[in-house]
Structure formats: C-alpha cells, structure tokens
Amino acid sequence: MPELERHSFDVLVIGAGGAGLRAAIEAREHGMRTAVLCKSLFGKAHTVMAEGGIAAAMGNVNSSDNWQVHFRDTMRGGKFLNNWRMAELHAQEAPQRVWELETYGALFDRTKDGRISQRNFGGHEYPRLAHVGDRTGLELIRTLQQKIVSLQQEDHKEFGDYEERLRVFQEFTVTDLVKDGDRIAGAFGYWRESGRFVLFEAPAVILATGGIGKSFKVTSNSWEYTGDGHALALRAGASLINMEFIQFHPTGMVWPPSVKGILVTESVRGDGGVLRNSDGKRFMFDYIPEVFKDKYADNEEEADRWYTDQANNRRPPELLPRDEVARAINSEVKAGRGSPHGGVFLDVSTRLPAEEIRRRLPSMHHQFKELADVDITAQPMEVGPTCHYVMGGVEVDPDTGSSSVAGLYAAGEVSGGMHGSNRLGGNSLSDLLVFGRRAGAGAAEYVRAMTDRPVVSEESVTEARATALKPFQQEGGENPYTLHMELQQSMNDLVGIIRRAGEMEEALQRLEKLKERAQSLTVEGHQQFNPGWHLALDLRNMLLVSECVAKAALLRTESRGGHTRDDYPSMDAEWRRKLLVCTASGDGVAVEEKPQIPIRSDLLDLFDRTELEKYLTAEELS
Amino acid sequence: MSYQGKFRVWRGDDSGGALEDFTVEVNEGEVVLDIIHRLQATQAPDLAVRWNCKAGKCGSCSAEINGRPRLMCMTRMSVFEESETITVTPMRTFPIIRDLVTDVSFNYTKAREVPSFAPPKDLAPGEYRMQQVDVERSQEFRKCIECFLCQNTCHVVRDHEENKEAFSGPRFLMRVAELEMHPLDTADRVDQAQDEHGLGYCNITKCCSEVCPEHIHITDNALIPMKERVADRKYDPVVWLGNKLFRRS
Amino acid sequence: MARAEIAARTLRTDRWWLPPLTTFVGLLLISIYAAFRTFQGDFYWVDQYHYLTPMYSPCLSEECLPAASHFGQPLPALPGFLTPPVVIIPFLLGFRITCYYYRKAYYRAAWASPPACAVAEPHSKYTGETRFPLIAQNLHRYFFYAASILLLINIYDAIVAFGTGVGLGNIILLVNVGLLAAYTLSCHSCRHIAGGRLKHFSKHPVRYWMWTQISKLNNRHMLLAWTSLIFVCLTDLYVALVASGTISDLRFIN
Numbered sequence A: 001m002p003e004l005e006r007h008s009f010d011v012l013v014i015g016a017g018g019a020g021l022r023a024a025i026e027a028r029e030h031g032m033r034t035a036v037l038c039k040s041l042f043g044k045a046h047t048v049m050a051e052g053g054i055a056a057a058m059g060n061v062n063s064s065d066n067w068q069v070h071f072r073d074t075m076r077g078g079k080f081l082n083n084w085r086m087a088e089l090h091a092q093e094a095p096q097r098v099w100e101l102e103t104y105g106a107l108f109d110r111t112k113d114g115r116i117s118q119r120n121f122g123g124h125e126y127p128r129l130a131h132v133g134d135r136t137g138l139e140l141i142r143t144l145q146q147k148i149v150s151l152q153q154e155d156h157k158e159f160g161d162y163e164e165r166l167r168v169f170q171e172f173t174v175t176d177l178v179k180d181g182d183r184i185a186g187a188f189g190y191w192r193e194s195g196r197f198v199l200f201e202a203p204a205v206i207l208a209t210g211g212i213g214k215s216f217k218v219t220s221n222s223w224e225y226t227g228d229g230h231a232l233a234l235r236a237g238a239s240l241i242n243m244e245f246i247q248f249h250p251t252g253m254v255w256p257p258s259v260k261g262i263l264v265t266e267s268v269r270g271d272g273g274v275l276r277n278s279d280g281k282r283f284m285f286d287y288i289p290e291v292f293k294d295k296y297a298d299n300e301e302e303a304d305r306w307y308t309d310q311a312n313n314r315r316p317p318e319l320l321p322r323d324e325v326a327r328a329i330n331s332e333v334k335a336g337r338g339s340p341h342g343g344v345f346l347d348v349s350t351r352l353p354a355e356e357i358r359r360r361l362p363s364m365h366h367q368f369k370e371l372a373d374v375d376i377t378a379q380p381m382e383v384g385p386t387c388h389y390v391m392g393g394v395e396v397d398p399d400t401g402s403s404s405v406a407g408l409y410a411a412g413e414v415s416g417g418m419h420g421s422n423r424l425g426g427n428s429l430s431d432l433l434v435f436g437r438r439a440g441a442g443a444a445e446y447v448r449a450m451t452d453r454p455v456v457s458e459e460s461v462t463e464a465r466a467t468a469l470k471p472f473q474q475e476g477g478e479n480p481y482t483l484h485m486e487l488q489q490s491m492n493d494l495v496g497i498i499r500r501a502g503e504m505e506e507a508l509q510r511l512e513k514l515k516e517r518a519q520s521l522t523v524e525g526h527q528q529f530n531p532g533w534h535l536a537l538d539l540r541n542m543l544l545v546s547e548c549v550a551k552a553a554l555l556r557t558e559s560r561g562g563h564t565r566d567d568y569p570s571m572d573a574e575w576r577r578k579l580l581v582c583t584a585s586g587d588g589v590a591v592e593e594k595p596q597i598p599i600r601s602d603l604l605d606l607f608d609r610t611e612l613e614k615y616l617t618a619e620e621l622s
Numbered sequence B: 001m002s003y004q005g006k007f008r009v010w011r012g013d014d015s016g017g018a019l020e021d022f023t024v025e026v027n028e029g030e031v032v033l034d035i036i037h038r039l040q041a042t043q044a045p046d047l048a049v050r051w052n053c054k055a056g057k058c059g060s061c062s063a064e065i066n067g068r069p070r071l072m073c074m075t076r077m078s079v080f081e082e083s084e085t086i087t088v089t090p091m092r093t094f095p096i097i098r099d100l101v102t103d104v105s106f107n108y109t110k111a112r113e114v115p116s117f118a119p120p121k122d123l124a125p126g127e128y129r130m131q132q133v134d135v136e137r138s139q140e141f142r143k144c145i146e147c148f149l150c151q152n153t154c155h156v157v158r159d160h161e162e163n164k165e166a167f168s169g170p171r172f173l174m175r176v177a178e179l180e181m182h183p184l185d186t187a188d189r190v191d192q193a194q195d196e197h198g199l200g201y202c203n204i205t206k207c208c209s210e211v212c213p214e215h216i217h218i219t220d221n222a223l224i225p226m227k228e229r230v231a232d233r234k235y236d237p238v239v240w241l242g243n244k245l246f247r248r249s
Numbered sequence C: 001m002a003r004a005e006i007a008a009r010t011l012r013t014d015r016w017w018l019p020p021l022t023t024f025v026g027l028l029l030i031s032i033y034a035a036f037r038t039f040q041g042d043f044y045w046v047d048q049y050h051y052l053t054p055m056y057s058p059c060l061s062e063e064c065l066p067a068a069s070h071f072g073q074p075l076p077a078l079p080g081f082l083t084p085p086v087v088i089i090p091f092l093l094g095f096r097i098t099c100y101y102y103r104k105a106y107y108r109a110a111w112a113s114p115p116a117c118a119v120a121e122p123h124s125k126y127t128g129e130t131r132f133p134l135i136a137q138n139l140h141r142y143f144f145y146a147a148s149i150l151l152l153i154n155i156y157d158a159i160v161a162f163g164t165g166v167g168l169g170n171i172i173l174l175v176n177v178g179l180l181a182a183y184t185l186s187c188h189s190c191r192h193i194a195g196g197r198l199k200h201f202s203k204h205p206v207r208y209w210m211w212t213q214i215s216k217l218n219n220r221h222m223l224l225a226w227t228s229l230i231f232v233c234l235t236d237l238y239v240a241l242v243a244s245g246t247i248s249d250l251r252f253i254n
C-alpha cells in the first residue's frame, strides 16, 4: 500500500463555490490555517451558473426597500416554513456582504448615481438584485477567487509561501469524514487526477458542497451536484431537514436533448419576457393562487404597465415564485398546450428591441445561439421545468452554521432551513455570502476555544480506504452509469414536480433495489482519473440522499412550495409547524417529525394579520 | 436523425500516447462533449475528460477539435459533415495528465503574480461610487470564464516552452488591463505589465481574440491599450514634453 | 511533466494557409507598385487640373515641378537616383509598418510567427517585441503624429485641386483623403490618445464621446487599412495615367 499523503489544517472547507470560498476567507481572516477542497478546478464551481443576481435590500433603486421587506418576501416565498432566524440574519446582512465584494474588486452594474444597480426578480417586492448583466454568479466566484489570491499574496509577502495559511486542493474528492469520538477529526479523500488517497486532519470541517440535482434526470445542476455534503453529514451523524422540498426552476432549456435542463435565467421574465402556450395565450394569469391575488396583476394591461410604473400597478404573474410558475408550465404541457419539444414559449423578442436584449441578456443570447441555434431577439425560446435547487440540507445553528456534530459546519445549498419550502431567486447568492461568512467565523471560534485537538485513528483511515476501493475489488457487477441513469429516471418520474403516495412508495422500493445493486458495482481500469470509479463513489451519496427526499416527501401530506402532492393539493397550517428530519440509520435513512420553533413575535408583527391567517394555525395566532 | 460518426481521440499520458479511432453514434442537436461522454459510457470507460457546466460558462472543457482550440460543450456536431473524421486532442501548451485532461497550473501560478485590486484606503464598504461607463471596459474582461484557450493558443508559449517564465499570457495581461482600467484601483501597473508580465512578447497577432469563446476583444481592448500605456510612459514625445513642462510638484 | 505527444505541426483541417498567403501576395504587389512609382520620379502632377498624387505630397526638394510644391522647396535637389518621395516615404511607410494591424498581417504572412492560430511557427527562438529591432514598434505614436500632418497636407492638396473645376480626379482625390482620414482616425494610438488612456470616462464626456466614435472606426481598422492602401495606389495610378496623357480626365465642371 502506498504511503498515505497527510495534511493538517485548522479548518477544512469542502466545496469551492460561493459559500465555501466565503467561509474560507473568513476562517483565514480569523487566523486559521485553512484548506479548500473541491472536485473541480478552482473557479469552476456551479455558482458560476447563477445568472440573475444577489438579493440584498440596499435600497439603491427603490429607497423603500429595507431588511424587513426582504425578510417578509423570503418568508412568503418559503411559505413560512423558513428558519426565521436565518431569514432574519440573511435579510439584515446581505447588503454588507455585497458591499464587501466591491472591496474585493467586484464590478456590478451601476445606477445613474454610481451605486450598485438592482433588478426585479420573482417574489421580491422591490428591485433588489445586485447583478452584472446575466453573469452574476461568475462575477461572485471570480471575485472571491481573486480575494483568496490576494490573501495568498499577503502570506507570500509575510512568509515567502503563498499557501502558508490558505491552500486550495483542486480536483479532489472527499469520500468520508473522520471522527474522534463525537467530534470531527478530519476528512479522507482522493486526488481525482491520480486516485491517490489523502488524509486531512482538522478539528473543523465546513461543508459547502451545494446540491443534489444529479439524482434527477432533467436538471440544471452540474456533475458535481451529487449530494456529497448531505451524505457526508448524514454518515457523520448530523441530521438533514426539509429534504422533501426541491425547487424545479420553471425555465430550463428543453431542446436540444443534450442540454435539456440547462437554465434560462429568471431575468428574462424580470426584464419583460412573457410565457405563452401553443395557443399564444399568456397563461400565467390563470394560475395566480389565492394568497398572491393582491400582489399580482390579473390582466395584461396592468402587468405591462408595471415594468414602467411599479408603484401603481401589480406585478405580472410571470414573476410569481418559481414553484408556482413551474407547476403552471407543467399543467399547460399536460393539457396539450405545450411547444413542439414539450415546453412552453418564453418570449422576449416581441417585448424588447434586439439591441436591448443583447445588452441585458448577453449570455442567454449566446447560449441559445450556440446551443440551440435560436436567436432570442427574433424567436421565442422553448422552456420547461428543471430540477434546480434543494431547499433541504444539513440542520444548522443559524448564527454559526454549526450542525449537531461538534466541529461540523455547513453553509449554502447544503444547509437547510433558510429558504423554507421554496427559495426566491437571488436569495441563494446572498445566502452563500451571509452564511458562508458565518460558518467560517463559527468554525474559527470553535477551533480557537478548543483545548485538545481531536486525533484520527488508524482504523478509521483503513476503513475509509477500503470503502473507497470497493468498486475495484468486485467483478461481474454492474456499470455505475447504468445505475445512475435508473436512479435519475426514478427520481424524475416518481418524486418529481407532482408527487403521489403510490409513486413515491414505488420509488422507495426501487431505491432499495438500487442500493443492493450498488453494493456490487464494478469499475474497470485503474485509480488514475477514472470517471467510472468517481461515479461509483458519488452514487453512494446520491442513493442516500434520494432516500431522504423520497421518504420525507411521502410523509408530508400537504402541498407547499417545492413539494406538490397530487393527493394532498392544499397547504395545511398544521404541517407548517413540523419539520421532517432525516438521519442515517442502518444502511439507509430514517425520517422523523420535529416541531418547528415558533417565530419570534417582533418578526411576526412585520406581517398583516390577514396574511398570517393564510399560513398559521388559529392557535399560533392567538 | 442519428448517424455513426468517426472520431479520433488522443489517448495517453506524459509517457506517450496516440490518436485512437472510434465510431460512435451522433444524434441531432448534440455537441462534441456529448460524444465524448457517449464514448465514456459505452466504449472507453476510463477516458479522461474535464467538464462541468456543459453550457459554456465554466471553461472546463477546453480541447482542440480538428486542430482548433475550442470548448467541447459549445461545439455543435452540426458544424461538421457526417462523413468527416473529427479529431479531438488535449490542449497542447500545457503538460498532459491523461487523455484530454491537461495540467493548467501554469495559469494559476500566473494569476497569483498579478498584484490584487488595491482600493483607496479611506473608502468604506458601501461608499463605492462608480459610473457605468467607467466600469464597462473592465466588465468586458471579467466575462472571462478562464477556459485558458487563449493561453493555449498564444504562440509565445505554445511554440516556445521557454517563454513561460517571462510571459503571463493574454488572460493575465488582460487581468492587468482590467485592474488598470478599474475606476477605483490605485496601483500603477504599467511598468509591471512590460517588465514582469512580458507584454512585449505579444506581437498582437490576435489568436487569443480569435479563440476566445466569450468573444472578448483581448487584443484590441486589453493588450493594445496596455501597449499604448507603456508607450505613453516611455515613448511618446508629446507626453514626455508635457511632463517636462508641466510637471506637478 | 511533458506535453501530449502529438507530432503533427497542426491538426487543422481547414485551409489555414490561405489568409496569410493572400496577405503576402497583396502586400508584395503593392510594394512593387509603390517602389516602381517612387523611383519613376515622373507623372505625379497634372498641371492642367492641379492633381498631385498623394505619393509625392508634399514635394519639397528642388527637382520637384514648382507648381507641385505647395509648400515651397526647402530641400536641395536630391543626389543620384533619389526622387522627391524618399523624403516623406519613411514616415508613411513607418506609420504603416508599425501599425498594429499591419504588424499582425506581416508577422503572420511574412514571418510565420505564427502563420495561423494553432499552427506551429518554424522559428526556434522568439522574443517578440521585447528587444531591438522590434521594440521600435513602440514608436508607432511618433509615426501617427507625422502621418496626421501628412494627411492634413493631402487634404489641402485635394481641396486646392478644386481651384480648376471639378473632374473625376477631384472625386478620386477626395475619396482618397476620406479613406486615409478614416484609417488614421481609426488608429489604436489615436483611440488611446483621444480617450482610451483615461481611467474615468464619466469625468470627460467629450473625450468619451470621441473615444466611442473612434472605437467604432477602430473595429474596422483592418478593412480601412486595406481599402486606404489600395485606394492610394489607384489614386496614384489615375494621376499617373492622366499626367502621362494615357487617358484624359473626365470633367464635370470645366
């Protein structure tokens, strides 16, 4: 057996998207020796795909905006299931996080008076999204990446070594967390390039691995999104909440097949794009739910006036929260009013001059031109729902990002609670920054307060190595690609946008079988850059997390946000008070109910009583 | 609709390698990366390829297709004849790891050598004021997805390994230009561009601009303006005279 | 670590050699014509209509036809085979040779450095524009100033020619200076001086406006480089043909 590569750090950050990088910056600025481990190259994380913007109530465009309004929008969007403390912190701190990015060198689009410009987005009452054209995620990643470089340059000046206190290990996969008793002691993984194993000893680990979309067939997520952090947390003994809530973004590309699922940014609608069915009808007017009737226009004239006069008109229904729009598109297609390739039409070409479209939506223009040969300045796009974001994730302490396991932290998409049952567009980038920073600080505090450092036992290393090598040891088993495809198909068909008890039961049975078959997966070749092996290891995570999703979805007998049940079509105030908590159990998972902490009264007072009545039980209101 | 396409893919590592022939199914609407994935799933399970977003946004899937540096995920199969044999090779300029994957650490090293953004010391977060017309030039450069195709194509390092030391390449000369044009950056980067990042090696033959998938005008908007700034400082008679006559004390 | 072992100099399957070849042939033909006309030392002035070819303007030495010397003859007669244009040609040539577009064109076409993108160049060493002689390319700025002065003189010539009426030659001279002006204005140095060097466009609205206009022209710098170059030759040819009596000028007025 070759010598094991070992490193020792104070804080390990797994994932180099927005949350991971922001956490790493914070930990390093707290004086911690920090390492970032990421599956892709540094700067390629899925955050680059975020297009719309960063929601932050800076009030640059409409000065009526403030954190209370942002908080209200977030809670409404999440159908009040949100962890209210997280929503509060998020709304309060997002502006500072955005301004901070400017000090790192970010260049947002500007208002006339030179401030950061903000744009409209679904579910946000005021123009709130700081943005750079439609490539805000790229700007965020590049800015954080460059901030990390600047911290490394400081170290270089001081110690002569760029990597003295902050080091990035790229193209590296973590397969298991290692514990010492109840505490986190480090992480075990391998270089994707060489397949060699590495042990990181570290008292604190921050998970920032993003989502789970690769368990679904049609998804906007990249291959990295295999629920690694979710699964690592489960196996380390932490719990996941809200796993039944999965956001299907209403507008993904539907054609050509090879790019099916790739995102079409919501800004298309924010900037005037409208949805039409094959009859040419703007169908969203038929889908305004009762709770939103007073905020959304019920006729085209008013909706169109809104773009120029937001004070006196209600918003167009195309800008309803994502879950509503996704469901509406789904029903239109099912009713036979879909576009040729099974979506609906999203049209800006008739709404804005071509020049304006190219200026405001450059990457969309480029994406459709290059991938689908569609000129969006002249033709409508075909779009349909795509699995986009998981609201559920590791249950964390809002203030520090700490999970229930000592030393284990989580931030960003892999953490749960902040977005409740449905996330508003633009809230994810701000979530990454706010809670990335908090997790970084939380982990640093934890390490500082620690009296003795945890120790990694040899057994745990041997075990982790054996688990990782298992797929090579077997012969005659199945190819991981086949299993992955079956998993994606099952989740898409049976635990997708619209759910039914019978289908989810079937999904669970299928998952059981897949789990068994996964035991005997076989991969060929050697450890060096072997995609088959990588997939085999990721599959283990996807199966575990998918089970959480299916089990929780089956239990929750209501429809809310990113969880729609055909057999329980309405929202139930009793269910709002309950969270479904998923923990590891045997070779699978167990899901249990847990009461939600009641919302603090001063936060409740921010809402009208009539509005609260739609969500809360009479008992809670009294 | 679908047909059997002919492919030649470079396979090997730093100890050697060769082009291997494959015949593989191609369907309507597919891109080269789809075909590589199909090869992985059906014929060559350990074929190494780097990719991520599959939408031309992350810059991971850079390679050379029929000898032209391109993103595999943004190269539609429909641009080729069905009878054509399509050659896919790794980027040439960087050391090979395996198959289509190269070691791009050269770029990360160069990135670190560009001094970071230096804002005015007395400006608090939230107080930054910049005009749209002032940020637009740098914003163009910030569209860069770091695919490193420009770095790969630039003959200064592609054909002359020994220049890697002295030359940062178009991507990072552009980064210098980006900061130089940033309305709030306070550092002076002109001499550095020439002396440390090797601006003089660029002979403005524009291959970087030709291959950039983001269509950034690297040469016209970043490299030449940097050369002009150098000329301002070192070679302009009028500026020189102006400085002599009106030197601010 | 080594690069991937790929023997072929390029795997490009398109006709990548065509553009550099075209450029090479084009530049060669024009050079031959220009050299011939320079040393011909005749047929540069049409006395009847006051047409002066741009290649001989300004004509400053004593062997010039007096009428063609719009700015006097400060220089003595040139020795040996030298002709009047040799005084101004260094500036015109220098401007074009150090032009960012022409640099690209001849580095690729004549020096194969590189011949085309992703095609290996034949040279074993490369230092670019870091040392003598190519470091002198940085003098483009000087040549830009000089060429601007020559352009003003050409414009003057074209206007003066209207003193005798209007003929096809006048139109040609006019179009010629138009193209030359567009080429000169679209120069990267000009773009830089006009506004590009500013850090804050917002504080200099007029220069910003100039910069945006010049940027638009600059986008077509290559096109203007070729059209202006070819048109200068055609203008010269026309003047030469009229001056030598081979053809007569087509007159509209007078």
Ligand code: SF4
Pocket: B153, B154, B155, B156, B169, B170, B201, B202, B203, B204, B205, B206, B207, B208, B209, B219, B223
């Ligand atoms: S223009 Fe300069 S930097 Fe760009 S490819 Fe050519 S030599 Fe390299």
Ligand code: SF4
Pocket: B059, B143, B144, B145, B146, B147, B148, B149, B150, B151, B171, B174, B208, B211, B212, B213, B214, B215, B216, B218
């Ligand atoms: S400048 Fe263009 S070619 Fe170069 S790395 Fe950036 S996106 Fe790629």
Ligand code: FES
Pocket: B051, B052, B053, B054, B055, B056, B057, B058, B059, B060, B061, B062, B071, B072, B073, B074
């Ligand atoms: S995979 Fe992201 S650019 Fe091709």
Ligand code: FES
Pocket: C095, C098, C099, C100, C101, C102, C140, C144, C183, C184, C186, C187, C188, C189, C190, C221
């Ligand atoms: S750049 Fe061509 S003339 Fe100046």
